[in-house]
Amino acid sequence: MTDFMTALPVILIQPTYPGDLQAKGVHFQSTCNLCRDSHKTQVWLCFLVLSFLSTSTSAAFVPVPNTSHAQICLKSLKNAIEKSDAMLYAPSANDVEENCKVMSLRCYIWELLVVIMEEEIVGPKANCIFDFNARLPKDNFVGCRPCEAYSLKNITVFLDRLNNLLEEMTTQWNTYKT
Template identity: 60%
Template sequence: MKALPVIFVQPTCPGDQRAKGIQFLSTCNLFWLCFLILSFLSTSMCAAPVPYPHLKVCLQGLEKDIKDSDVMLYAPLAHEIKENCKMMSLRCYMLELMMVTDEEEIRNNFTECIFFFTEQPEEESVGCPPCEAYSLNNITIFLERLNALLEEMTEREKLRNT
């Protein structure tokens, strides 16, 4: 019978100075490793800008699959959206799109794009109405209003970067 090899990992937690046998990482080391990885992930996600033109491409890819849907969706008018609530409204649109793609059982790269957007951290949206506060509309009106919002946000981003 062979003896199990011992991996020498010195724990960095105070009060835990003895070797852990064949245990690869102590709980403390594992905690610090997770903390380090999450720190890197959170900084890269916060630094990434919202790609409005990319969302528009995703939407164009989805349109042919969802245009015949008979669902009713929450779709705010442009004048209903306060300036500080644009991002929240866009998030509402994306959540509605997720619901449609789920009901229509659509799975492709364009749906992944929508799911990725909704996984991004939410911006502060103080005083913004919930998605359900807006009027229900058919898919055609929903897509028109969403395209208009994306155009407006893309233009605003271009002006901000110049």
């Protein structure tokens, strides 16, 4: 137990002087009598590093819950939504990078919520979209374009593109699950 209590990091500093040709900079050395020569510690550290690497490489796909259910909700709202003459931000499939699909879906859902409120659509059909929005990941997708960077389209083009994105994400989700 006393070895654990004395495990403190040590910082070695080499002062340098002008014209000194010795190594420059600060060197850090960590000493720990319990884990310096431990094979188990090395194995666990490798496992930890590989775990982080595997999560960062698969982070491009963020599973979105129940996109097929969102498609059903959208179909039930289609007649009420098509009455809108709003111009909405609607990224095309070519505009969106693979790691920005969820952010693109968030843009679509936010625009859809605006239409639902403007058209004063209420009830379970509208609540379905509100619930779906609440379940979307709230991550800040670094490197993704903001919603306003995409072109404005009429409601027909908007709905077609949203349906295409939902179908693609449903297929991706089904592939991911198997």
